Amino acid sequence: MPLLAGFATSLTLIVAIGAQNAFVLRQGLRREHVLPVVLTCALSDALLISGGIAGLGELLTRSQLALDIAKFGGAAFLYTYAFLAAKRAFRPSAITPSDHAPAALGTVVLTCLGFTYLNPHVYLDTVVLLGSLANQRGTDGRWLYGLGAVTASFTWFFALGFLSRNLSPFFARPRSWQFLDTTIALLMTTLATWMLLP
Incomplete structure (x- = not known):
């Protein structure tokens, strides 16, 4: 069934640990602007998947300039985000959420948009791969496949954002936040370097 196939494929792609998921996890743990963050991620996926089904993937793969800009x-x-995470990790007094005021909503949403639209792999996963797989289902099945993929995105981001707060007792200690930010810094640096490899 196209709906279930789209859900399963999309969930497999989204669950992989990446920059966007690490950001959503951190916001969920801080309980800071979680709803706008998960909505930004899920609605962006819906937009990109729909664009892929409508034929945007073929245009994207033909534009080397667009791929280079994204890369x-x-x-x-x-x-830049890796540097900021490393800076937080080396300043334990500024790590726990209660130590400072929450970041402005606009700043958080812009950062989330950056993780979403400045990652070329997001386009490859949603626009190119999911769009291509959906279009193999024919006229009747492609949008059902897309609906399944979008549903998986909403399910994952809402679960990650709102259920991560259950880990907050563990992250009540500054050392835990220091470990998380160190991990995020290493992950971001690795992903950025991997993106630049030929």
Whole structure:
């Protein structure tokens, strides 16, 4: 059934640990602007998947300029966020959520948009791969497949954002936040470097 196939394939792609998931996890743990963050991620996926089904994937793969902009812009963004995470990790007094005021909503949403749209792999997964797989289902099945993929995205991001707060007792200790930010810094640096490899 196209709906279930789209759900399963999309969930498999989304669950992989990446920059966007790490950001959503951190916001969920901090209980800071969680709803706008998960909605931004899920609605962006819905937009990109729909674009792929409508034929945007074919246009994207033909534009080397668009791929290069996403590649180098995304790497620069990830390196910057890695630096900020490393800076937080080396300043334990500023790690626990209660130590400072929440970040502004606009800043958080812009950062989330950066993780979403400056990552070329997001386009490859949603626009190109899921769009291509959906279109193999024919006229009748492609949008059902897309609906399944979008449903998986909403399910995952809402679960990650809102259920991660159950880990908050563990993250009540500054050392736990220090470990998380160190892990995020290493992950972002690795992903950015991997993006720049030929």
